Every structure is written in structure tokens, then in C-alpha cells.
Amino acid sequence: MLNYNSPIKENKNYSDLTIKEIYPVMKLNIRGKKREFFTNVGKTLNMILPTEANTSTTSDKLTSIWLGPDEWMIFSNNIIEKGDNNYELENLLFSNISKNNFGSISDVTDQFVMINLEGKKIFELLSSGCPFNFNEFKKKKGSSTQTILNHIDVIIHHNDSNNVNLFVRRSFSEHLWSWINDAASRL
Amino acid sequence: MLDEKNEIGGSTIFQDSDLFKIENQTSSNWLKSEIKKLKQLSNLEIKTRTSIAAYHGYNFLLARENLTDHLNKNEKKGKIRQRLLKIRAKKVIIATGALERPMIFNNNDRPGIMLSSAVKKYANYYGVISGKKTVFFTNNDSAYESAISLNKKGINVEAIIDIREKSNSKIVKETIDLGIKIYWSHTVVDTDGYKRLKEISIMELSKDNQSVVGTKKNISCDCLGIAGGWTPAVHLFTQSGGKLKFNEEDQVFLPNEYPSEQVSIGSCNGDFELDKIIKNLSTSLKDFLKIEKTDYDNLNVECSSDESKKNIWLLPSDRAIGKTKPFVDFQNDATAKDIKLALREGFRSIEHVKRYTTTGMGTDQGKLGNMHALGIIADTSSVKMSELGTTTFRPPYTPLTFGTIVGRNVGDFFDIFRRTPMNDWHVENKAEFENVGQWKRAWYYPINGESMHEAVQRESKAARVSAGILDASTLGKIDIQGSDASEFLNRVYTNAWSKLPIGKCRYGLMLNEDGMVYDDGVTTRLAENHYIMTTTTGGAANVMGKLEDYLQTEWPELEVYLTSVTDHFATASVCGPNSKKILNKVIPDLDLSDENFPHMSFKNAQIGKIKCRVMRISFTGEHSYEINVQANYGKSVWEKCMEAGKEFNITPYGTEAMHLLRAEKGFIIVGQDTDGTMTPMDLQMDWIVSKKKYDFIGKRSLYRSDTIREDRKQLVGLITDDPNEVLEEGAQIVSELNKKPVEMLGHVTSSYFSPNLNKSIALAVVRSGKNMLGKKLFIPMKNKTIKVTIENPVFFDKENKRLNA
Numbered sequence: 001m002l003n004y005n006s007p008i009k010e011n012k013n014y015s016d017l018t019i020k021e022i023y024p025v026m027k028l029n030i031r032g033k034k035r036e037f038f039t040n041v042g043k044t045l046n047m048i049l050p051t052e053a054n055t056s057t058t059s060d061k062l063t064s065i066w067l068g069p070d071e072w073m074i075f076s077n078n079i080i081e082k083g084d085n086n087y088e089l090e091n092l093l094f095s096n097i098s099k100n101n102f103g104s105i106s107d108v109t110d111q112f113v114m115i116n117l118e119g120k121k122i123f124e125l126l127s128s129g130c131p132f133n134f135n136e137f138k139k140k141k142g143s144s145t146q147t148i149l150n151h152i153d154v155i156i157h158h159n160d161s162n163n164v165n166l167f168v169r170r171s172f173s174e175h176l177w178s179w180i181n182d183a184a185s186r187l
Numbered sequence: 188m189l190d191e192k193n194e195i196g197g198s199t200i201f202q203d204s205d206l207f208k209i210e211n212q213t214s215s216n217w218l219k220s221e222i223k224k225l226k227q228l229s230n231l232e233i234k235t236r237t238s239i240a241a242y243h244g245y246n247f248l249l250a251r252e253n254l255t256d257h258l259n260k261n262e263k264k265g266k267i268r269q270r271l272l273k274i275r276a277k278k279v280i281i282a283t284g285a286l287e288r289p290m291i292f293n294n295n296d297r298p299g300i301m302l303s304s305a306v307k308k309y310a311n312y313y314g315v316i317s318g319k320k321t322v323f324f325t326n327n328d329s330a331y332e333s334a335i336s337l338n339k340k341g342i343n344v345e346a347i348i349d350i351r352e353k354s355n356s357k358i359v360k361e362t363i364d365l366g367i368k369i370y371w372s373h374t375v376v377d378t379d380g381y382k383r384l385k386e387i388s389i390m391e392l393s394k395d396n397q398s399v400v401g402t403k404k405n406i407s408c409d410c411l412g413i414a415g416g417w418t419p420a421v422h423l424f425t426q427s428g429g430k431l432k433f434n435e436e437d438q439v440f441l442p443n444e445y446p447s448e449q450v451s452i453g454s455c456n457g458d459f460e461l462d463k464i465i466k467n468l469s470t471s472l473k474d475f476l477k478i479e480k481t482d483y484d485n486l487n488v489e490c491s492s493d494e495s496k497k498n499i500w501l502l503p504s505d506r507a508i509g510k511t512k513p514f515v516d517f518q519n520d521a522t523a524k525d526i527k528l529a530l531r532e533g534f535r536s537i538e539h540v541k542r543y544t545t546t547g548m549g550t551d552q553g554k555l556g557n558m559h560a561l562g563i564i565a566d567t568s569s570v571k572m573s574e575l576g577t578t579t580f581r582p583p584y585t586p587l588t589f590g591t592i593v594g595r596n597v598g599d600f601f602d603i604f605r606r607t608p609m610n611d612w613h614v615e616n617k618a619e620f621e622n623v624g625q626w627k628r629a630w631y632y633p634i635n636g637e638s639m640h641e642a643v644q645r646e647s648k649a650a651r652v653s654a655g656i657l658d659a660s661t662l663g664k665i666d667i668q669g670s671d672a673s674e675f676l677n678r679v680y681t682n683a684w685s686k687l688p689i690g691k692c693r694y695g696l697m698l699n700e701d702g703m704v705y706d707d708g709v710t711t712r713l714a715e716n717h718y719i720m721t722t723t724t725g726g727a728a729n730v731m732g733k734l735e736d737y738l739q740t741e742w743p744e745l746e747v748y749l750t751s752v753t754d755h756f757a758t759a760s761v762c763g764p765n766s767k768k769i770l771n772k773v774i775p776d777l778d779l780s781d782e783n784f785p786h787m788s789f790k791n792a793q794i795g796k797i798k799c800r801v802m803r804i805s806f807t808g809e810h811s812y813e814i815n816v817q818a819n820y821g822k823s824v825w826e827k828c829m830e831a832g833k834e835f836n837i838t839p840y841g842t843e844a845m846h847l848l849r850a851e852k853g854f855i856i857v858g859q860d861t862d863g864t865m866t867p868m869d870l871q872m873d874w875i876v877s878k879k880k881y882d883f884i885g886k887r888s889l890y891r892s893d894t895i896r897e898d899r900k901q902l903v904g905l906i907t908d909d910p911n912e913v914l915e916e917g918a919q920i921v922s923e924l925n926k927k928p929v930e931m932l933g934h935v936t937s938s939y940f941s942p943n944l945n946k947s948i949a950l951a952v953v954r955s956g957k958n959m960l961g962k963k964l965f966i967p968m969k970n971k972t973i974k975v976t977i978e979n980p981v982f983f984d985k986e987n988k989r990l991n992a
Binding site for chain 1: 267273275595599600603604605606607608611626661666668669670714716717746748750751752753754755756794795796797798816817818819820821822823824826827
């Protein structure tokens with residue numbers, strides 16, 4: 001058995017702000033533009049991929065974030081089992097999409113670390129290191145964006161009111177985590 | 188809404204005269220109730236103590252928010268002083284007001300001489316008396332407002348000196364009614380007092396305003412409020428690229444052409460009277476915001492209007508100018524005399540006069556005195572002010588600290604770092620780290636106080652004698668899928684990919700459009716239309732961007748999808764004669780026989796329930812395996828390998844030993860042995876360039892006359908005559924020592940002491956090096972000349988026997 005090591009080892013609480021890593025969460029990067037891609041993904045996932053830029057859709061089990069006209073990231077809404085990385089959904093998608101040349105399915109579960117921010121000061125925190133204008137973003141649940149936070153590429157997903165998911169590449173996550181904590185302590 | 192003061196409202200907030208009324212309330216009361224309403228708006232954020240430091244093009248503004256300067260020492264402790272706000276606005280309304288002008292007369296810089304508006308603000312806003320016997324010196328009605336204010340508070344106003352002949356405005360009449368003495372057509376010619384103003388001397392102005400007449404009168408006073416009119420604060424407007432025009436009537440520069448969606452309102456746009464301000468405000472806002480009406484359309488405004496205006500930039504004195512001290516720049520102590528001297532010296536341009544006299548170069552950046560400097564130049568050299576122009580207003584409008592600009596980009600946050608999943612293990616095992624791009628990579632692992640050299644020699648030896656393990660997680664990894672994946676690789680790499688069998692790996696060189704080596708790495712065919720490409724650590728992001736760019740813009744017909752999976756996989760590379768035995772212990776289910784799993788092939792495997800990919804590829808020339816596993820299991824896989832390798836004395840080695848080991852094999856590192864000017868042929872890697880393929884990136888450039896030249900610099904091996912002499916990387920190589928100038932043939936790109944060959948080895952690029960095998964060359968150093976011989980760059984195991992050992 002292999003041991004599981006997530007990069008972020010603590011949860012942090014500030015006034016009006018809680019920050020934690022959510023793990024393990026299955027994440028898949030899916031790409032395609034053919035008609036068969038959309039019908040197959042729809043059938044397999046039982047959900048429709050968002051086609052409007054910077055939005056997301058959610059089902060019981062999954063959320064899919066628009067990343068580009070032919071690219072999405074889907075992630076499991078619930079935590080998955082540690083110590084097993086054979087995902088039924090990935091296998092199913094891979095044989096329905098990749099093997100049929102309709103598009104591509106790539107496992108990015110550990111490519112991204114998912115940091116959840118909760119509280120009233122989320123956008124104040126994000127704005128202190130991000131050029132993105134959150135005015136419209138924060139009004140709409142499900143909105144998403146790919147931007148930079150403290151010079152680091154991130155995907156930001158508006159999960160619920162006062163609740164935001166931040167996806168950052170694993171290798172950058174410790175640096176970003178320490179920056180987030182530094183920024184949160186200075187709000 | 189940003190206001191640099193601690194509360195919004197400008198100077199009207201303490202305008203208490205009955206002469207200024209809005210909707211039948213005093214202007215300050217009306218304003219206070221409006222501010223109350225503003226503060227209740229939920230969609231308006233008001234930031235006070237916040238000054239626009241800079242107004243850049245396209246409505247990008249920088250603001251400096253003062254957070255703690257107003258607090259006492261204890262309250263400030265541990266708190267941030269200033270914060271920089273970056274604002275991108277659709278529309279900007281500038282209401283920066285106007286700055287009061289001083290008067291330029293002899294000895295006008297003594298303690299107690301201050302702007303009339305300052306005297307008023309101290310009294311009305313802060314409750315501070317500036318002097319017990321105050322005199323005002325003015326050329327407009329502003330000083331009268333101050334005088335009345337002071338008088339009402341019981342502060343003694345001795346007199347008002349006015350350079351105008353008369354004024355019939357309401358406010359002047361009220362002043363006369365209060366019994367304040369006014370000296371019309373008079374000017375101050377001198378002042379006296381050392382630590383405090385004691386007395387001023389005044390005289391009557393001549394008809395032509397060029398001199399003074401009559402007798403000198405002395406007035407005893409301890410405060411002189413000077414009111415020389417108003418200069419609109421157009422700094423932000425001009426910073427944004429706006430052009431000014433000169434208004435002769437008011438002698439002011441005003442906004443003329445707006446470069447972006449912005450508007451200036453109020454006195455920064457030249458409206459100095461309350462009724463005009465409010466009237467023009469509503470019209471210009473309706474136009475600017477494209478709205479039908481504003482809340483301020485038909486306000487009933489009463490005020491006193493300034494009817495007579497007179498401006499003298501440099502006031503005459505009874506003495507010759509050479510004997511006077513009329514200060515223009517109060518910070519740099521530049522006087523009107525200095526400006527006149529500059530003109531006599533032949534400086535005409537305002538920019539030259541500024542630099543000769545330092546006028547306007549203090550921290551106020553000429554906000555007080557620059558208009559007078561311009562006026563004096565115009566008067567002296569008989570040029571129109573409008574033709575003279577102004578000096579450039581550069582940001583910041585108000586000073587801000589370097590710390591505000593830098594923010595938290597200091598210390599640990601100065602640059603981003605990236606860590607591998609095994610990082611904690613390296614730290615626990617006392618690795619020294621090296622920065623590779625933004626990555627922190629284990630450099631070497633010193634034990635028992637070893638030096639770097641000792642540690643690297645031990646690690647390199649161990650990898651060839653028994654087993655070594657390297658954290659190779661930083662290599663870029665791109666998942667490539669799609670029906671045209673093979674064709675895509677054919678176009679990207681110089682060699683052919685279509686016939687690579689599934690489950691096999693191949694090394695590829697990627698060129699730039701100019702035919703020069705850009706990146707390299709091993710790509711594995713996972714399935715018919717599925718590959719995993721590896722790139723160099725430093726080149727990963729650029730390669731990904733370039734390939735995506737090609738797919739979107741050059742080859743949209745290709746059905747290929749790229750996904751970066753660099754961070755998804757942790758990679759442990761186990762090498763050495765015992766690597767197979769170690770791997771067998773870590774993944775017992777995997778058949779490692781050479782028949783089933785030969786060099787340059789790949790297998791899917793599982794460790795427990797965790798799937799992983801194992802590649803049998805080698806950068807050291809040893810029998811070697813790379814285990815790629817989902818990153819969060821990377822540290823655990825590493826530890827498993829260490830445990831399994833214990834009996835074989837498995838030795839973790841860092842990037843330095845890796846560099847040494849590959850140099851023994853003559854393997855290049857893109858970026859170390861190449862510098863963007865090396866073709867595959869220059870690297871003596873002709874074998875990797877397909878002659879059959881129709882095209883690949885950079886192919887055309889490989890056939891340019893310059894790239895096919897035989898005497899280009901080419902990669903060769905170097906052996907020193909003295910086997911213990913290790914060359915310096917970057918050292919120049921020459922063939923003749925006495926030729927002048929010395930002809931430099933090339934330089935050393937990589938150099939190490941090889942513990943496995945027990946001698947010094949180096950890679951170098953040398954002009955026509957390909958044909959110089961065995962030739963003796965020289966490397967002149969500071970205190971010695973090192974003799975070297977050109978060799979084949981593969982120093983160790985030329986037959987590649989060890990790959991299958």
C-alpha cells in the first residue's frame with residue numbers, strides 16, 4: 001500500500017474566512033469539439049457541459065468548469081477513496097471518447113490542488129493579488145475564471161455564496177497557500 | 188469614490204459664510220447632508236485617505252490608501268501602512284480641485300507666511316489659530332472669505348493688502364462692514380522677523396504695476412495669509428495623456444482634449460465659484476454619463492462672485508531685483524532672480540529653466556510655484572504663456588512609499604517556488620537545493636559534512652556501481668490524444684513517429700522555426716492515438732504554449748488535444764546495475780525481463796491499487812526505470828524504492844550528479860550545451876533528423892547557407908592533458924596562443940571530474956570541431972594555459988552495453 005501525501009497539511013481560520021484543501025477529489029480534463037464528443041459526454045456523465053465562457057454546471061456527483069471552447073475540467077463533488085486511483089468514470093469516458101477519437105480524457109486529479117475558501121472576505125482576499133474583476137463573478141453562483149493569483153495560474157470556481165473553490169497546480173500550491181495565509185492575515 | 192483627505196467634501200465642508208448657500212442652507216450644511224445620503228448607497232464604495240498616485244492610459248489608475256498614518260504609535264503596531272489599489276475604470280470623473288497660489292514678493296518665505304486657504308482651514312477645520320495678528324495679501328476675493336471667517340471666530344485680522352484697485356463683490360462689502368482695513372493697489376515689498384514674522388512693509392503700486400510709489404508703511408503682524416489665485420489641479424488629467432489649453436482670462440491651464448472616457452469637473456476644470464461649479468457639474472455629467480437628469484439640476488445657489496481679477500507674477504519692490512529674495516520654489520529655494528539669471532544665460536525652454544534653477548523639482552513637484560516660474564519667464568522674454576507650455580506632470584501626484592509599490596513581493600514572496608511531491612523527503616535527508624526555473628530541485632545530498640564535490644563524486648559513482656535514485660518529477664509532461672497525434676509529433680520533432688510501436692519510447696529533438704534546437708525529451712506511445720511527451724524542466728510551459736499555438740493557428744486541421752499533466756505525476760528514476768532487482772521488489776507483478784520490457788519501452792503497472800506508468804529509459808546510460816505515479820503517492824513510491832534498494836546501497840543523487848552522469852555519456856542538456864544557435868548537426872546528432880519527412884518545424888532553416896556551413900561551432904568532447912585539471916564552464920578555447928587578436932574557436936559548455944573514468948571530462952562547442960578529432964587546443968586562463976585534446980563526446984560505455992546490464 002502506498003501512503004497518500006497531500007501538499008497542504010493544515011486548515012486555517014481567520015475572521016470571516018476559512019481556508020482548507022479538499023482531497024482526494026477526482027479531476028478530469030476533457031477536450032473535444034465533435035458532435036459525437038458532446039453526445040457521448042452527455043450520456044456518460046448525465047450532464048451537459050457548459051458552453052458559455054467562464055461558467056460551470058453541476059450534477060449530484062460532478063461539477064464541470066468551462067476552460068475553453070473545447071476544454072473542460074470535471075471534478076467529483078464528493079471526496080473519493082484514498083489508496084485507489086482506478087476511477088470507473090474515467091475508464092468509461094476514456095473508452096467512449098478517447099478510444100473512439102472523439103476527443104481526449106486526461107486524469108488531472110493531482111495536477112490540481114483544490115483549495116476551498118469560505119467566508120465573507122473571500123473576494124477581498126482574492127482581489128489583493130489578482131487582476132480579475134470579481135464584481136459580476138460574485139453575483140453569479142457557478143461562475144468560473146482562469147486568472148492569476150499572486151502571479152500563479154489558478155482556476156477559480158464560485159461554488160456558492162461566500163464559498164469559492166480555487167484550483168492551483170500542485171507544485172505551486174505550497175507557495176500559494178503561504179501567500180493566501182499571509183494575505184488573509186493582513187486583510 | 189476616492190478622496191485623499193480623511194473625509195470627503197473638500198473645502199466646502201468648512202465653508203461657513205452666509206454668503207454661500209445651497210437650497211437655503213449654508214453650503215457646508217447642505218454638503219454634509221448630501222454626504223450622509225451618499226454613504227448609504229450600497230453600490231458605492233468610498234475610500235478616504237486614498238490618493239490617486241498615477242493615472243495611466245486607458246483609465247488604469249493606481250491609488251495609494253493610507254491605512255495607519257493617522258493612528259498613534261501603539262495603534263499602528265504590526266499594521267500595514269499603505270496599500271496600493273489598481274483600478275481599471277470604464278469612466279473616470281476627476282474632481283481634484285485647485286491649489287492656491289502664493290504671491291512672489293521680496294522675502295516671502297518666513298515662518299508665519301502661509302497660504303490664505305491654509306490659515307482658514309486651520310481655524311475652521313482644525314480649530315487652530317495661525318497667528319494673533321493676521322494680515323492677508325491678495326489679488327482676488329479668496330482672502331476676504333478667510334478674513335471674515337477669522338473675524339467671526341474672534342481672531343484679529345489687522346488688514347488686507349490687495350493689489351487690485353477695487354472690488355465690488357458681496358464678500359468685499361461684508362469685509363468693509365466688519366471694519367477690516369483694506370489697502371487697495373498696494374503690495375508687500377519686504378517682511379521682517381527671524382523665527383517668526385514680525386512686520387511687513389507695504390507700498391502702493393504704480394499705474395503700470397511695474398514699480399512701487401509713495402512711502403513705505405510698516406504693519407506689525409505675526410501671520411501673513413497670501414492669496415495669489417488658484418491653479419486647477421490638472422495633474423491626473425495630463426498624466427492620462429490629456430492636453431491642456433491656456434485660459435488668458437484666469438491665467439490658468441485647463442483640460443482641453445480628453446484621451447479616454449473621463450471628465451474634469453469643478454475647479455480643476457476652471458470653475459472657481461460655487462454657482463458655476465454646480466451649474467456646469469450637472470450639464471457635464473449628463474453629457475458624460477448619458478443621463479437625462481441629475482439630482483443637482485435646479486439647485487438654488489447663492490454666492491459671492493469675484494468680479495475683478497488682476498495677476499502680477501512677480502511683484503515689484505522698492506529695491507533692485509538683485510537685492511531681493513522673492514522665492515518661487517519654496518522647497519528648493521529657487522527665486523525669481525534665479526529664473527531671470529537662467530534666461531540671461533540663454534535658457535529659453537521651460538524644461539531647461541527648470542533644470543538650471545531646480546524650480547519645480549522639490550517633492551511638491553512645482554505645485555506651488557511652477558505657474559509663477561512660467562509667468563516670470565513669459566513676462567521677461569515676452570512670450571505668451573500658452574506658447575510656453577508646462578513641464579511634464581509625472582506620477583505620483585502625491586508621494587507614496589516604495590513599500591506600497593512592492594507590496595508583499597518581498598522575502599519568500601519575491602519569486603514563486605515550485606516543489607515536487609518528494610520535496611519533504613529531500614528536506615528530511617538534508618539535500619541542498621538548486622533553483623531550476625521556479626522549481627526547487629535536490630542538488631546533492633551531503634552526508635557527514637561532505638563538500639559538494641565529494642557528495643557528487645560519491646553519488647555518481649554509486650549510480651554506476653550499484654543503484655541510484657533521482658527525483659525527475661519536474662520534467663514537463665504533456666498528454667497528447669487524437670487521431671492525428673502521430674502526424675502532430677512528425678511535424679513537431681525532427682525524427683519520424685508514425686512507426687513507433689505502441690508501448691515504446693523514443694527520444695526527440697524539437698527545433699525552433701530558425702532550425703535551432705529548442706527542446707528535447709522522450710515521448711512514449713501509450714496507445715494508437717495516445718502519447719505522453721516529456722519536455723525539459725525549464726522549457727515545459729513554453730513548449731506547451733508553442734504546441735497549443737501551432738494547433739490553434741497553423742494546423743487547425745489536426746485532430747489533436749494537449750493536456751499538461753506535469754504536476755499530476757511524480758517521477759522516481761531508479762538507475763544502475765541493480766535497478767531491475769529493486770524495481771522487482773517495488774512492483775513484483777511486473778515482468779522485467781529484457782524480452783518483455785526492453786530498453787525504450789513502457790508498461791502500465793499497479794502498486795497496491797494505485798496505477799502507475801513505468802518507462803525503461805535512461806539519461807545516465809545505466810539500466811534504468813522511471814516510475815510515474817499520481818503525485819500524492821510520489822513520496823511513498825520514493826520511500827518504497829529507498830527501502831527496497833537498501834540492500835543494494837541505493838543512493839539518492841541530485842541534479843549535479845545527474846549532469847555529470849549524462850556528460851559521461853555525452854548526452855546534451857538543452858540550455859546548457861545549446862544556446863539557441865545550435866542545430867542538430869552542430870550537436871553531431873544528424874541521425875535524429877529525418878530526411879524522408881515532408882516537413883517539421885525548423886526544417887526549411889536547416890538548409891540555409893548559414894546552417895549548412897561546415898565551420899559552424901560544433902559539439903565535441905574535451906580531455907585535459909592533466910586528468911586532474913577540471914575546466915571552467917564558459918572558458919574560451921583557442922588554437923594559437925600568439926596570434927593577435929587571439930582567435931576564439933569556442934567555449935566549454937559542461938565540465939566535470941568523472942569518478943567513473945577517474946579523469947576530467949568536458950563538452951564544448953568548437954568551430955569546425957567535427958573535423959578536429961584528436962587535435963590539441965589551448966584554454967588560456969588567468970594564471971595558466973590548459974592543454975586539451977578534442978575527443979568524441981561519448982566518454983563512457985561507447986557501446987551502450989550498460990543499458991542492458
